[in-house]
Every structure is written in structure tokens, then in C-alpha cells.
Amino acid sequence: MRTTMARRAKAVPSDPREHARSIAEAVDEAWHGRYGGSRIEVPMSVVAALALVAREAPGPEQLDRLGEAAERLDHEGFGLLIQRLWCEFAALRPDLNPRTIHLWSWIDEEQDETVLRAIHAVGQAALRRGVFERFGPDGWGDTDLLGMLLQTMKSRGARNGIGQFLTPESVTLLLGRMNTPKEGQRVLEPCAGTGTMLLGAAQAMREDGLDPTTCEWWANDLDPLAAALCAVNLHLWGLGWRVVVGCGDGLLNDWMHEALRVRQVAIDEMERAWQVARQIAGVRRLLDLPHPEDPLSAHLRRAQPKPPPPPPPPAPASSTFDAEAVYRQARLF
Numbered sequence: 001m002r003t004t005m006a007r008r009a010k011a012v013p014s015d016p017r018e019h020a021r022s023i024a025e026a027v028d029e030a031w032h033g034r035y036g037g038s039r040i041e042v043p044m045s046v047v048a049a050l051a052l053v054a055r056e057a058p059g060p061e062q063l064d065r066l067g068e069a070a071e072r073l074d075h076e077g078f079g080l081l082i083q084r085l086w087c088e089f090a091a092l093r094p095d096l097n098p099r100t101i102h103l104w105s106w107i108d109e110e111q112d113e114t115v116l117r118a119i120h121a122v123g124q125a126a127l128r129r130g131v132f133e134r135f136g137p138d139g140w141g142d143t144d145l146l147g148m149l150l151q152t153m154k155s156r157g158a159r160n161g162i163g164q165f166l167t168p169e170s171v172t173l174l175l176g177r178m179n180t181p182k183e184g185q186r187v188l189e190p191c192a193g194t195g196t197m198l199l200g201a202a203q204a205m206r207e208d209g210l211d212p213t214t215c216e217w218w219a220n221d222l223d224p225l226a227a228a229l230c231a232v233n234l235h236l237w238g239l240g241w242r243v244v245v246g247c248g249d250g251l252l253n254d255w256m257h258e259a260l261r262v263r264q265v266a267i268d269e270m271e272r273a274w275q276v277a278r279q280i281a282g283v284r285r286l287l288d289l290p291h292p293e294d295p296l297s298a299h300l301r302r303a304q305p306k307p308p309p310p311p312p313p314p315a316p317a318s319s320t321f322d323a324e325a326v327y328r329q330a331r332l333f
């Protein structure tokens with residue numbers, strides 16, 4: 001049985017696209033209603049982090065526990081939780097990390113109270129609309145939740161300028177069926193938006209019993225936010241490790257070389273960071289140093305529900321006054 005968060009989630013639309021729309025509208029309202037500001041990549045980053053953790057959670061119980069903890073956290077604690085989720089993603093997918101920077105760079109900046117409260121409100125809105133209700137590899141695996149968010153939150157004028165009108169999943173699936181990639185092929189999308197064309201191609205492959213992770217998936221977009229969302233999507237949709245996402249002019253060829261170069265630098269950097277982390281952990285073990293509590297753990301601990309007070313001890317039986325005996329002996333009536 002799903003726990004509080006899920007029970008309180010409004011009835012979740014069975015159509016994944018309608019569900020995505022419902023989340024996007026609630027998030028848009030929460031962000032602007034709390035004066036979040038013009039940086040729409042921030043609320044998108046919150047939803048992307050929650051969708052990623054829904055995919056990676058080992059099971060619904062762990063997700064429920066996380067949902068409940070997230071619900072209890074205050075705005076500072078919730079900001080730290082989102083920060084931690086992005087760190088986890090960086091460790092899991094260093095190859096995609098540089099492309100997603102547009103989504104998480106705000107984490108390193110000092111946030112004012114109002115923005116932190118808006119971030120918190122966005123998280124609560126997404127959770128209440130059931131972002132965790134679709135979980136595991138298939139959870140958000142056939143829907144462009146992030147594309148829906150981009151289209152909802154970005155102004156029509158800003159999208160008009162670069163023709164950013166994304167193709168719905170039903171159409172990209174049809175196109176995918178008409179030109180299904182073969183295993184091991186390279187698939188290129190130089191103006192990918194949030195990547196729905198690649199989703200359609202991958203879905204069509206799966207329908208034919210083919211494994212899309214055998215393909216090379218190359219995506220690019222001029223808009224860094226769309227490219228960042230696309231990078232997250234390619235992981236959410238389970239397209240595997242042969243994924244390269246660029247951000248440049250798709251009419252020129254050099255985006256591919258640049259994307260590949262940036263990807264390799266990020267993988268090498270992460271490898272070095274792991275080496276240093278392993279050395280530090282080794283030294284700490286050797287010196288038997290205590291592990292200081294990190295700020296997120298401290299917030300989670302403080303947000304734990306207080307255990308109910310112990311029941312009062314039973315009233316001690318009177319050893320000096322035996323009413324029954326007095327009654328029997330005195331025979332007052």
C-alpha cells in the first residue's frame with residue numbers, strides 16, 4: 001500500500017501526458033504564486049531531480065519514505081535534498097553532467113528566502129500531483145514530462161523566436177515506427193528540443209523487440225535549457241550509455257566534436273574526484289575519525305516525527321487502604 005504522499009496525491013490521470021500536464025500546471029502555479037522569479041530552470045530542476053529519483057529508487061517503499069521525509073522538511077532542508085539528488089545524478093551519469101549544468105548551477109549560489117520557499121512549494125506541488133506515482137524504469141519512460149514543463153513555463157514569445165514547439169509523443173512514436181532504427185545504429189537529432197523524436201524511435205525499437213541501448217543517440221539543441229532537459233530525458237527513458245548531448249548550432253557540424261570533448265572531460269574529472277574521495281575515506285578509516293553529520297542528514301533528523309510520549313505509569317495500588325476489606329469489616333450499611 002502506498003503511504004501518505006500517494007494517498008494525498010490527487011487522482012492521478014491514467015494518461016501519462018495528461019499526468020505530465022497536471023504536474024506542469026501545478027508547478028508553474030506554485031513557482032509564480034510564490035514569486036519564484038524569472039529563472040524557470042530552477043523549478044524545472046526540482047521536477048527533474050524528483051523524476052530521476054523516482055526512476056532510480058529501488059522500490060515504492062523507499063520512494064514513499066523519501067516522499068514523506070521531503071514533505072516534512074522545511075524549505076532549507078528541501079533545498080539541500082534537491083542539491084543531494086543532483087550530486088547523486090552527477091556521480092551516476094558524469095557523461096551527462098556538463099550538459100545538465102544549466103539545471104543545477106543555481107545550487108552553488110546563495111538563495112534568498114523567497115526563492116527557497118518557492119522551490120519548496122514547487123516540490124510539494126509536484127509530489128502532491130503524484131510525480132512519484134510513476135516510478136522505476138518504465139515510470140516516466142514513455143512521456144516527456146520535462147518537455148511539457150518547458151512548454152508550460154516558457155513564454156510563447158521566447159519559444160516562437162527559436163521555433164520551440166515540441167512534437168507530442170503520439171506523433172513521434174508514429175514517426176519512429178515509420179523509420180525504426182536497427183540495433184547498433186547511430187541516431188542523430190541536431191534540433192532535438194527535449195528529445196521526443198529519440199523517444200519515439202526508442203519506443204518503436206522496443207515494440208519490435210530491439211534494444212535501444214545498443215544504439216548511439218546523438219542529440220543537440222541551440223537552447224541550453226532544452227539541451228539540459230534532453231540530457232535528463234535520455235537517462236529517464238533508459239537509452240543507455242552511448243548518449244551524447246550537444247548544445248550548439250545544429251546546422252554546423254562542430255557540435256558533435258565539442259559535445260564529445262566536453263563529455264570526455266567530465267568523465268575524466270569524475271574519475272579523478274572518485275580517486276580523491278577514496279583516498280580521503282581511506283585516511284579517515286585509518287585514523288578512525290568520526291563522520292561529521294552533513295547538513296541534509298541534520299535536517300532529516302530534525303524533521304523526524306517526534307515519538308509519542310510514553311504512557312503514564314499505572315497508578316500504584318494502594319498498599320495502605322483496602323476499601324474492599326474496610327467495606328467487609330465495617331458493614332457501614
Ligand SMILES: C[S@@+](CC[C@H](N)C(=O)[O-])C[C@H]1O[C@@H](n2cnc3c(N)ncnc32)[C@H](O)[C@@H]1O
Pocket residue numbers: 162163164165166167168190191192193194195196197220221222223226248249250251
Ligand atoms: C520545432 S522544435 C522541435 C524539437 C524536436 N525535434 C521535436 O520534434 O520535439 C525545434 C527545436 O530546434 C531548436 N533550434 C532552433 N534552431 C536551432 C539551431 N540552429 N541549432 C540547433 N537547434 C535549434 C529549438 O531550440 C527547438 O528546441
